[in-house]
Amino acid sequence: xxxxxxxxxxxxxxxxxxxxxxxxxxxxxxxxxxxxxxxxxxxxxxxxxxxxxxxxxxxxxxxxxxxxxxxxxxxxxxxxxxxxxxxxxxxxxxxxxxxxxxxxxxxxxxxxxxxxxxxxxxxxxxxxxxxxxxxxxxxxxxxxx
Amino acid sequence: xxxxxxxxxxxxxxxxxxxxxxxxxxxxxxxxxxxxxxxxxxxxxxxxxxxxxxxxxxxxxxxxxxxxxxxxxxxxxxxxxxxxxxxxxxxxxxxxxxxxxxxxxxxxxxxxxxxxxxxxxxxxxxxxxxxxxxxxxxxxxxxxxxxxxxxxxxxxxxxxxxxxxxxxxxxxxxxxxxxxxxxxxxxxxxxxxxxxxxxxxxxxxxxxxxxxxxxxxxxxxxxxxxxxxxxxxxxxxxxxxxxxxxxxxxxxxxxxxxxxxxxxxxxxxxxxxxxxxxxxxxxxxxxxxxxxxxxxxxxxxxxxxxxxxxxxxxxxxxxxxxxxxxxxxxxxxxxxxxxxxxxxxxxxxxxxxxxxxxxxxxxxxxxxxxxxxxxxxxxxxxxxxxxxxxxxxxxxxxxxxxxxxxxxxxxxxxxxxxxxxxxxxxxxxxxxxxxxxxxxxxxxxxxxxxxxxxxxxxxxxxxxxxxxxxxxxxxxxxxxxxxxxxxxxxxxxxxxxxxxxxxxxxxxxxxxxxxxxxxxxxxxxxxxxxxxxxxxxxxxxxxxxxxxxxxxxxxxxxxxxxxxxxxxxxxxxxxxxxxxxxxxxxxxxxxxxxxxxxxxxxxxxxxxxxxxxxxxxxxxxxxxxxxxxxxxxxxxxxxxxxxxxxxxxxxxxxxxxxxxxxxxxxxxxxxxxxxxxxxxxxxxxxxxxxxxxxxxxxxxxxxxxxxxxxxxxxxxxxxxxxxxxxxxxxxxxxxxxxxxx
Numbered sequence: 024x025x026x027x028x029x030x031x032x033x034x035x036x037x038x039x040x041x042x043x044x045x046x047x048x049x050x051x052x053x054x055x056x057x058x059x060x061x062x063x064x065x066x067x068x069x070x071x072x073x074x075x076x077x078x079x080x081x082x083x084x085x086x087x088x089x090x091x092x093x094x095x096x097x098x099x100x101x102x103x104x105x106x107x108x109x110x111x112x113x114x115x116x117x118x119x120x121x122x123x124x125x126x127x128x129x130x131x132x133x134x135x136x137x138x139x140x141x142x143x144x145x146x147x148x149x150x151x152x153x154x155x156x157x158x159x160x161x162x163x164x165x166x167x168x
Numbered sequence: 169x170x171x172x173x174x175x176x177x178x179x180x181x182x183x184x185x186x187x188x189x190x191x192x193x194x195x196x197x198x199x200x201x202x203x204x205x206x207x208x209x210x211x212x213x214x215x216x217x218x219x220x221x222x223x224x225x226x227x228x229x230x231x232x233x234x235x236x237x238x239x240x241x242x243x244x245x246x247x248x249x250x251x252x253x254x255x256x257x258x259x260x261x262x263x264x265x266x267x268x269x270x271x272x273x274x275x276x277x278x279x280x281x282x283x284x285x286x287x288x289x290x291x292x293x294x295x296x297x298x299x300x301x302x303x304x305x306x307x308x309x310x311x312x313x314x315x316x317x318x319x320x321x322x323x324x325x326x327x328x329x330x331x332x333x334x335x336x337x338x339x340x341x342x343x344x345x346x347x348x349x350x351x352x353x354x355x356x357x358x359x360x361x362x363x364x365x366x367x368x369x370x371x372x373x374x375x376x377x378x379x380x381x382x383x384x385x386x387x388x389x390x391x392x393x394x395x396x397x398x399x400x401x402x403x404x405x406x407x408x409x410x411x412x413x414x415x416x417x418x419x420x421x422x423x424x425x426x427x428x429x430x431x432x433x434x435x436x437x438x439x440x441x442x443x444x445x446x447x448x449x450x451x452x453x454x455x456x457x458x459x460x461x462x463x464x465x466x467x468x469x470x471x472x473x474x475x476x477x478x479x480x481x482x483x484x485x486x487x488x489x490x491x492x493x494x495x496x497x498x499x500x501x502x503x504x505x506x507x508x509x510x511x512x513x514x515x516x517x518x519x520x521x522x523x524x525x526x527x528x529x530x531x532x533x534x535x536x537x538x539x540x541x542x543x544x545x546x547x548x549x550x551x552x553x554x555x556x557x558x559x560x561x562x563x564x565x566x567x568x569x570x571x572x573x574x575x576x577x578x579x580x581x582x583x584x585x586x587x588x589x590x591x592x593x594x595x596x597x598x599x600x601x602x603x604x605x606x607x608x609x610x611x612x613x614x615x616x617x618x619x620x621x622x623x624x625x626x627x628x629x630x631x632x633x634x635x636x637x638x639x640x641x642x643x644x645x646x647x648x649x650x651x652x653x654x655x656x657x658x659x660x661x662x663x664x665x666x667x668x669x670x671x672x673x674x675x676x677x678x679x680x681x682x683x684x685x686x687x688x689x690x691x692x693x694x695x696x697x698x699x700x701x702x703x704x705x706x707x708x709x710x711x712x713x714x715x716x717x718x719x720x721x722x723x724x725x726x727x728x729x730x731x732x733x734x735x736x737x738x739x740x741x742x743x744x745x746x747x748x749x750x751x752x753x754x755x756x757x758x759x760x761x762x763x764x765x766x767x768x769x770x771x772x773x774x775x776x777x778x779x780x781x782x783x784x785x786x787x788x789x790x791x792x793x794x795x796x797x798x799x800x801x802x803x804x805x806x807x808x809x810x811x812x813x814x815x816x817x818x819x820x821x822x823x824x825x826x827x828x829x830x831x832x833x834x835x836x837x838x839x840x841x842x843x844x845x846x847x848x849x850x851x852x853x854x855x856x857x858x859x860x861x862x863x864x865x866x867x868x869x870x871x872x873x874x875x876x877x878x879x880x881x882x883x884x885x886x887x888x889x890x891x892x893x894x895x896x897x898x899x900x901x902x903x904x905x906x907x908x909x
Contacts, residue, residue, distance in 0.1 A: 075836070076834070076836075105273070105274035105275065105276075106274075107211045108211050133827050134829070135211035135212060135254060135827065135829050136209070136211030136254070136829075137211075137448055137833070138211075139211075139254075139825065139827075139829035139830075139831060140254075140255070140448065140451070140452065140829060140830045140831060140832070140833030140834070140837075141448060141833050141834045141836070141837065143825060143829070143831040143837075144831070144836070144837050
C-alpha cells in the first residue's frame with residue numbers, strides 16, 4: 024500500500040523539524056502511541072490502533088533513516104502485535120510555504136495477519152486519517168516549541 | 169411394486185427441528201470440565217519459525233499451555249518449522265475457558281525469519297520457480313472422496329510446484345483447426361471461492377476409558393475423520409469413536425480439519441477439549457475452490473459441427489496437495505463430441521490459502537470457460553446456442569475422454585427440455601435484458617457403503633446408516649425403505665449413528681450418497697422384507713413369492729383378505745421365547761461405476777449500462793437426476809446450487825494482496841449472494857435412469873452448482889454485448905466489457 028500527500032502546517036519549518044526530533048512531542052503527536060523511548064537508531068514504540076473490526080496493540084521499532092535539518096525526516100517503522108504486523112518506509116520533505124510549512128509525505132506500507140485480512144479494505148482511509156491527525160498535532164507541538 | 173413413496177415430494181425429516189432452532193450442532197456440545205483450545209496463526213505467507221515465546225501467554229490466568237508441532241506433532245494442522253501460507257496455524261493455546269484461550273493466543277510471540285514466497289500460479293508453473301513448499305511438508309488429505317472418477321491420463325512434466333496434471337488428446341488438433349470455418353479463442357480467469365457455510369469448523373473431543381477418544385465434530389465424513397484421527401494418534405480405529413453432528417453446511421470443506429489436534433489434546437490432558445473457529449480463522453484455514461486460468465480454442469464448421477478443441481487449464485492449489493485439475497480437464501474434454509482434441513491441465517502449489525473441494529471441484533471453473541466459448545461460437549455462426557450444443561453433446565455410448573463409453577447420461581435430454589421450455593421458447597427481452605444458456609456436468613464418485621434395516625417388535629422400521637446427512641439424504645433413505653414396505657416415509661425412522669455402531673459409509677461428497685448408501689439401504693430393506701415374507705409364509709400357508717407387503721400387513725397377492733399384520737410376525741422375533749430370529753436386513757454395496765449428472769441452465773439478466781451492475785431476473789435450471797426419489801429435495805438442491813453459482817458469477821472472490829495476505833477474511837469483505845440477488849428459479853427435472861442408483865437415481869448435489877456462471881456471462885453478452893471473461897463479474901469488469909462504454 025502506498026500513501027502519498029501534502030499537508031499545510033502553520034508553524035515555521037524549523038519549529039516543525041524541532042518537534043519531529045523531540046521524543047515527547049513526537050509521542051503526543053503519533054495517534055495511538057502509548058510509549059516511545061529512545062533506542063539505538065531511533066525509538067521503541069507501542070501503539071494501540073483500531074482498523075475496521077481489528078483493534079490491537081502493536082509494538083516495535085522506529086528507525087530513523089535520515090534526519091537532515093530542516094528538510095528531510097525519513098524513517099522505517101516495524102510494528103507487530105497479535106492482530107498482525109505493520110511495516111512502513113516513510114519519507115517526509117519539509118518546504119517553506121509563506122510563514123508556514125508544506126510537508127510532503129510518502130510511505131510504502133505492508134501489513135499482515137488479521138489486520139490485513141479484515142482491515143485492508145479500509146486501511147487506506149484509516150492511514151490518511153491518522154496522517155492528518157499527526158500533522159495537526161505536530162503543528163501544535165511546533166507552535167509550543 | 170406401486171410407487172408409495174418414491175417420486176413423491178417429502179418433507180425433510182429433521183426440517184422442523186432446524187426451523188425451530190432445536191437442532192444440536194457441535195458448538196452446542198457441552199461436556200463438564202472441557203478445556204478450550206485456540207490457534208495462533210502466522211501473519212507471513214512463508215517464513216521459518218525461529219522461536220515461539222509462550223511466557224506472556226502463560227501469565228494469563230486460566231492458560232495451561234502453549235503447544236507447537238515440536239512437542240505434539242503437526243497433526244495435519246500445525247506448521248512444523250516453516251509456514252507456507254498466511255494464516256497457517258503455528259501454535260495452540262489450551263486454557264480453562266474460551267476467553268483465557270483467546271487472551272493467551274493474543275500474547276504468544278512468534279519470531280519468524282521471513283522467506284520469499286511465490287504467489288502467482290503462472291510464475292509457480294515455471295521449471296525454475298521458487299519452491300512454494302517442499303514435498304515432504306505436505307500431508308495427505310482425506311477429501312479425495314469428493315472427487316469424481318475421471319481417470320485422467322497424466323503427462324509427466326517437470327516444475328517443482330506442479331502438484332497435479334492431466335492430459336487428454338484425440339485425433340490431430342492441427343487438422344481439426346484446418347477443417348474449421350470458424351475458430352473462437354479466449355482466456356478466462358476464475359477467482360477462488362469460499363464455501364460460505366453457516367457453521368464454522370468446530371470439534372469437541374473427550375478421552376474414553378482404555379485410552380480411546382470420542383470426537384464430536386462437524387463433518388461430511390465421520391469415517392474419514394476416524395481414519396485420520398486413528399492414524400495421527402497411533403490408535404486402532406476401534407478406539408476412536410466419531411460422532412458426526414448435524415452439519416451447518418459443508419459444500420466440500422468439511423472432511424478432516426481440527427479433529428486430530430483436538431483429539432490429541434484431549435488425550436494429553438485427559439479432559440474434554442473444544443475448539444470452535446471464529447469466522448476470521450475459518451476463512452484463513454478453510455480450503456476454498458481453486459482459482460483458475462483457462463484458455464480455450466474451439467473450431468467448428470459453418471453448420472455447427474465441432475472440428476477441434478484445444479484447452480489449457482491452470483489451477484492454483486494454494487499451499488495444499490490438491491489435485492482437482494483432472495476433473496476440470498476431463499469435463500472440458502468430455503462434454504462434446506469433437507474429433508480432434510488436445511486438453512492439458514496443471515495444478516500448482518503457491519504460498520496462498522490452501523484449496524480443496526468446493527461443490528463439484530474443478531467443474532464450475534471448466535464450464536465457465538467451455539460454455540462461454542460455446543456461446544461465442546454460436547454467435548459467430550449465428551446459430552441458436554442450444555442447437556449448437558445439441559449438434560455435439562455426448563450421450564450414452566459416446567467415448568469419454570479416457571476412451572470408455574459414457575453410461576446413461578441426460579445431457580441431450582436436458583438441452584431438449586430447455587429448448588422446449590416456455591422460459592426459453594417465449595423469451596421476452598426488455599431493454600438491456602438478455603438470456604444465456606450453459607451446460608455443465610459432474611462425473612460422480614463412488615465408495616462402498618453398508619446399511620441395516622430392522623423390523624422392530626411392534627412392526628415399525630428402523631434404518632441404520634453411517635453417512636452424515638448434509639442434504640436430506642436420510643429423508644430419501646426413509647422413502648426408499650417405505651417404498652419397499654408400502655409405508656409412508658414418516659413411518660420409517662432413520663438413525664444416523666456414530667462410527668462405533670453405524671455400518672460403514674463413505675463421506676457425503678461427490679454426489680454419491682444416494683447412489684451408494686441409498687443402494688445399500690434398498691438392499692437392506694429388501695433383505696428385511698424377504699425375511700418378513702419368509703416368516704409370514706407359514707402363517708398364511710402360502711409361498712413367500714406369492715406374498716406382498718403394504719400398509720403394515722403381509723397379504724397373499726390377489727387375495728388381500730388373507731393377511732397378517734407385520735407387527736404380529738415381528739412380535740415373534742423380539743420377545744421372550746419368540747420363535748423367529750430377529751428381522752434384521754443388511755445391505756452392502758460397492759458401486760463401481762459412477763452415475764454422471766448433467767444440467768443445463770438458462771439465466772435471464774438485466775444489466776445497468778451506467779454502472780455495470782448485473783441483476784439476474786429469471787432462471788431455468790434443467791437437470792437429469794436419473795430418478796427424483798424425493799422431488800422436493802432434488803429441487804431444493806438445485807435451487808441452492810443456482811444460488812451458489814450466482815455468487816461465484818457475480819460476487820465471490822478469495823483475494824490475496826501482493827504480499828500474500830488474504831484480504832477477504834470476513835463477510836464484510838467476502839460478498840455472498842443474498843436473497844435479493846437470486847431470482848425466481850424454475851426447475852425442470854429430466855429422468856434418464858442410472859444403471860447403478862436405487863430406482864435409477866443419480867447424484868444430484870453437484871451438477872446444479874456447475875453451469876450457472878457461464879449462463880450469467882452469456883446472458884450479459886446477450887443483454888449488452890459485453891463478453892466478460894473473469895469471475896466474479898463485478899460491475900467494473902462488466903462496464904469495461906460493454907462496447908463503447
